[in-house]
Amino acid sequence: MSTGQRSGGTLSAQDAVDSNSPGQAGSRFLGSLYARNIRAVFARGLKATWGTNWSIMISGFVEPVLYLIAMGIGLGALIGTVTGPGGEQISYAAYIAPALLAVSAMNGAVYDSTMNVFFKLNYAKLYEGMLATSLGPLDVALGEILLALLRGAMYATGFTAVMAAMGLVTSPVALLMIPAAVVVAFGFASFGMAITSYMKTFQQLDWVNFVMLPMFLFSATFYPLSVYPQAVQWIIQALPLWHGVEMLRQISAGAFSIATAGHLLYFVVMIAIGLIVTTRRLEALFQK
Amino acid sequence: MSPGTLHYDCRVPQITTSKTPAVRGFQGPVIAASNLTKSYGDFTAVDGISFEVPAGESFGLLGPNGAGKSTTMKMIGGVSRRTSGDLAIMGLDPNTNGPEVRAHLGVVPQQDNLDEELRVRDNLLAYGRYFGLPKSYLQPKADELLEFAQLTDKAKARVDDLSGGMKRRLTIARSLISDPQILLLDEPTTGLDPQARHILWDRLFRLKEAGVTLILTTHYMDEAEQLCDRLIVVDKGTIMAEGSPSALIRTHSSREVVELRFGSERNTTVAAELEGIGERIETLPDRVLIYANDGEAALEAVSARGLRPITSLVRRSSLEDVFLRLTGRSLVD
Amino acid sequence: MTEQRTHAVLGLRSPLTPEQTASRARRFGAVYYAEHWLRRMRGYGVTVLVTAVGTPLVYLFGMGIGLASLVDTGTNAAFETGNGNSVSYLMFVAPALLATAAIMVSSEENTYTVMSGFKWRRTYYGPNASPLSSGQLVDGHVLGLGVRLLITCGAYFAFLLLFGAAGNPATAWLMIFTAILGGLAFGLPLMAYSASITEDRGQFAMVQRFIVMPLFLFSGTFFPLDTLPMIIRWIGWISPLWHATELGRLFSYGLAEPAALTVVHVAYLLVLAAGGWLLARRTFTRRLGK
Numbered sequence: 001m002s003t004g005q006r007s008g009g010t011l012s013a014q015d016a017v018d019s020n021s022p023g024q025a026g027s028r029f030l031g032s033l034y035a036r037n038i039r040a041v042f043a044r045g046l047k048a049t050w051g052t053n054w055s056i057m058i059s060g061f062v063e064p065v066l067y068l069i070a071m072g073i074g075l076g077a078l079i080g081t082v083t084g085p086g087g088e089q090i091s092y093a094a095y096i097a098p099a100l101l102a103v104s105a106m107n108g109a110v111y112d113s114t115m116n117v118f119f120k121l122n123y124a125k126l127y128e129g130m131l132a133t134s135l136g137p138l139d140v141a142l143g144e145i146l147l148a149l150l151r152g153a154m155y156a157t158g159f160t161a162v163m164a165a166m167g168l169v170t171s172p173v174a175l176l177m178i179p180a181a182v183v184v185a186f187g188f189a190s191f192g193m194a195i196t197s198y199m200k201t202f203q204q205l206d207w208v209n210f211v212m213l214p215m216f217l218f219s220a221t222f223y224p225l226s227v228y229p230q231a232v233q234w235i236i237q238a239l240p241l242w243h244g245v246e247m248l249r250q251i252s253a254g255a256f257s258i259a260t261a262g263h264l265l266y267f268v269v270m271i272a273i274g275l276i277v278t279t280r281r282l283e284a285l286f287q288k
Numbered sequence: 289m290s291p292g293t294l295h296y297d298c299r300v301p302q303i304t305t306s307k308t309p310a311v312r313g314f315q316g317p318v319i320a321a322s323n324l325t326k327s328y329g330d331f332t333a334v335d336g337i338s339f340e341v342p343a344g345e346s347f348g349l350l351g352p353n354g355a356g357k358s359t360t361m362k363m364i365g366g367v368s369r370r371t372s373g374d375l376a377i378m379g380l381d382p383n384t385n386g387p388e389v390r391a392h393l394g395v396v397p398q399q400d401n402l403d404e405e406l407r408v409r410d411n412l413l414a415y416g417r418y419f420g421l422p423k424s425y426l427q428p429k430a431d432e433l434l435e436f437a438q439l440t441d442k443a444k445a446r447v448d449d450l451s452g453g454m455k456r457r458l459t460i461a462r463s464l465i466s467d468p469q470i471l472l473l474d475e476p477t478t479g480l481d482p483q484a485r486h487i488l489w490d491r492l493f494r495l496k497e498a499g500v501t502l503i504l505t506t507h508y509m510d511e512a513e514q515l516c517d518r519l520i521v522v523d524k525g526t527i528m529a530e531g532s533p534s535a536l537i538r539t540h541s542s543r544e545v546v547e548l549r550f551g552s553e554r555n556t557t558v559a560a561e562l563e564g565i566g567e568r569i570e571t572l573p574d575r576v577l578i579y580a581n582d583g584e585a586a587l588e589a590v591s592a593r594g595l596r597p598i599t600s601l602v603r604r605s606s607l608e609d610v611f612l613r614l615t616g617r618s619l620v621d
Numbered sequence: 622m623t624e625q626r627t628h629a630v631l632g633l634r635s636p637l638t639p640e641q642t643a644s645r646a647r648r649f650g651a652v653y654y655a656e657h658w659l660r661r662m663r664g665y666g667v668t669v670l671v672t673a674v675g676t677p678l679v680y681l682f683g684m685g686i687g688l689a690s691l692v693d694t695g696t697n698a699a700f701e702t703g704n705g706n707s708v709s710y711l712m713f714v715a716p717a718l719l720a721t722a723a724i725m726v727s728s729e730e731n732t733y734t735v736m737s738g739f740k741w742r743r744t745y746y747g748p749n750a751s752p753l754s755s756g757q758l759v760d761g762h763v764l765g766l767g768v769r770l771l772i773t774c775g776a777y778f779a780f781l782l783l784f785g786a787a788g789n790p791a792t793a794w795l796m797i798f799t800a801i802l803g804g805l806a807f808g809l810p811l812m813a814y815s816a817s818i819t820e821d822r823g824q825f826a827m828v829q830r831f832i833v834m835p836l837f838l839f840s841g842t843f844f845p846l847d848t849l850p851m852i853i854r855w856i857g858w859i860s861p862l863w864h865a866t867e868l869g870r871l872f873s874y875g876l877a878e879p880a881a882l883t884v885v886h887v888a889y890l891l892v893l894a895a896g897g898w899l900l901a902r903r904t905f906t907r908r909l910g911k
Contacts (some may be wrong), residue, residue, distance in 0.1 A: 386754065
């Protein structure tokens with residue numbers, strides 16, 4: 001992260017020379033990093049996705065729905081009601097639903113920005129081809145992330161619809177969960193892509209799962225944070241998923257506070273850091 | 289007489305072991321194929337070919353892509369069942385004695401299938417274990433083969449980090465781990481740069497000298513000329529001709545060839561004006577070939593008719609010309 | 622030409638004749654391939670180890686302790702064993718978590734690993750040209766997988782003991798083997814399917830979403846199967862995970878069930894494993910041309 005910021009000042013002059021489209025590129029904002037052509041990357045991705053595996057894309061929202069049904073109905077029968085963010089008693093299904101939405105936003109974004117990007121980076125050599133054109137690394141990064149976000153938005157909408165069908169959406173404000181889920185996805189996608197750019201083997205991708213699994217289980221998804229000792233709570237509160245879960249839970253219950261803004265800020269910072277590192281890395285990898 | 293030795297320009301090493309090839313007691317040909325056929329549905333990849341390979345011979349299958357060479361190799365290698373006909377390797381039928389047949393063979397497939405999850409040397413050890421060979425043999429053998437393949441300093445490298453030529457040499461080293469007397473090589477040098485090919489040819493030539501029976505497919509005539517004692521020219525699943533490279537050239541071509549280029553527009557029209565020069569004239573889209581025993585004389589005859597080609601070249605006949613003669617098509621397109 | 626002056630000499634002769642090699646391969650070929658399978662695993666040994674240790678820790682803390690605090694306070698009736706006794710939620714989920722771990726490992730080793738052996742990495746074609754038969758590659762794979770499952774489930778069981786979640790120590794260790802059986806019952810049919818894939822169209826993502834996930838969630842893993850409405854309870858009945866879990870509960874805390882049902886659990890798992898194995902052998906033989 002710090003490397004991205006450190007080298008930030010020295011880029012424009014040198015990169016304008018390296019770029020395949022010099023001319024005005026050097027004088028423009030972000031120079032050769034950005035060719036204002038995210039659309040090309042986005043359109044290619046859209047075509048590729050819908051051409052080959054649209055069924056997978058559509059089915060992606062099934063997973064959180066299954067969790068909601070299994071845990072909400074099966075486990076809910078055992079647990080009964082729990083205390084919601086506003087202090088009121090809510091059903092267990094209503095408690096976990098927004099958390100599962102945050103988790104699915106995370107999962108989709110992480111899959112798209114790790115597995116998928118890793119493959120394109122190392123096997124399909126897709127980015128190498130793209131960066132040999134006038135596209136800059138930021139175009140590629142944003143284009144790919146945007147694609148992940150479109151998918152995330154679709155899933156979030158689908159999931160919210162299921163929630164509504166189960167009677168778990170109780171106010172129009174709760175619909176704000178959809179854009180909020182996209183923000184969560186944005187954070188994970190840009191950060192995930194940054195991390196993937198450092199990976200060399202498929203095995204290293206397993207480490208992503210090692211981080212995701214405990215984060216999924218511990219981030220107040222299925223039970224409140226209060227079951228943990230204070231020290232453990234701090235660690236969890238430092239991780240992004242907890243912020244996503246809390247933010248969506250507050251929106252779902254309509255219980256906004258200063259904390260809601262704090263969670264949002266967390267993701268804004270995460271997005272920024274992820275984008276900076278990804279751009280620097282793509283540049284270092286392909287525009288030597 | 290092997291034409292390979294004529295062209296071979298490097299110091300020929302003396303390999304110490306002289307070998308008695310073949311299974312103890314087995315006297316017949318190492319490979320005997322009779323009316324060998326392989327069909328996939330309606331498509332017949334190999335259409336009733338017959339040949340025999342005696343022990344110690346270097347035998348080639350020359351033909352363009354899709355001629356049925358690889359399919360034939362797979363049947364010999366005991367990894368593809370024939371549709372009909374007979375096939376014996378060391379007198380054994382691969383359909384019923386697959387493990388025994390494969391125990392006799394070292395196989396270099398067309399596409400490298402090295403184990404990328406293992407390091408270079410471990411690839412050799414792991415492969416040797418499939419033959420049930422003990423570690424006490426495999427360890428020194430692996431080192432010997434790495435030396436042979438000029439990969440000693442890469443022993444601990446990842447397979448991914450090797451160049452194409454190195455991977456190919458490692459595949460050949462791997463095929464030799466069980467000390468086989470028969471080596472199947474499917475397009476051993478396709479896709480390699482000229483220098484990598486020469487290194488490989490050198491290694492293969494040493495094996496041939498050590499008495500290993502080589503069966504190789506290729507679509508490079510220079511490769512066939514360098515390595516093969518005898519070869520069959522294969523096209524569309526059938527054998528077009530058989531013999532040593534020099535005999536094939538003698539039978540199916542003239543001693544020399546004149547290659548003339550008049551520009552792609554004019555080649556066809558000029559061909560008519562060349563009528564009568566040399567033994568035979570072949571018109572290709574990009575050039576005109578005149579087959580003649582004296583190339584220089586033929587070239588003079590062309591000038592005498594007032595024709596001025598953009599480029600002209602006199603060369604010796606090659607297997608390419610044989611193939612062109614037999615099939616009317618180029619070998620490498 | 623960059624010729625080297627030192628000439629390598631292939632002096633070392635094989636201690637075995639081809640006939641001896643072939644007869645060894647016929648007898649021990651599967652073991653030879655399992656050896657390779659495990660050697661390959663050493664390459665990502667750290668991953669295997671961290672999975673084997675990390676997964677149980679995370680699940681036991683998350684589900685067994687975290688979720689238990691909610692469930693045990695929420696339900697006054699603890700988990701019935703069927704014969705008048707009851708057990709804690711931790712004890713209830715432990716056998717399910719163990720069986721889940723086996724199935725996760727098994728699905729990991731039987732999807733991309735198998736498909737890429739035919740397609741991208743083509744790792745099956747090397748040994749295929751050796752004296753080994755196609756069927757032996759499958760057998761060796763199953764043998765190697767068995768070893769990995771044993772390591773994973775053994776480690777998991779040690780953690781169950783540590784968390785006091787293993788129940789009766791005299792019989793609870795048998796859970797290791799019922800979990801392995803569950804892993805094979807799920808993994809081997811999947812192996813046969815993976816071996817039949819010639820083009821990657823994201824089938825494994827679909828398997829994950831429409832098979833693994835529902836089985837994981839609706840197999841009486843986190844709550845007894847009979848808390849679910851009848852219309853989805855059948856998912857548990859066909860799920861290898863449910864059968865393996867119920868067997869585990871039997872050995873762990875003596876879940877009371879009719880003996881016939883126990884027989885059904887074992888028989889169902891055996892049939893799936895054996896059927897998948899045979900099918901995989903057939904598919905391998907077909908694709909490898911032997």
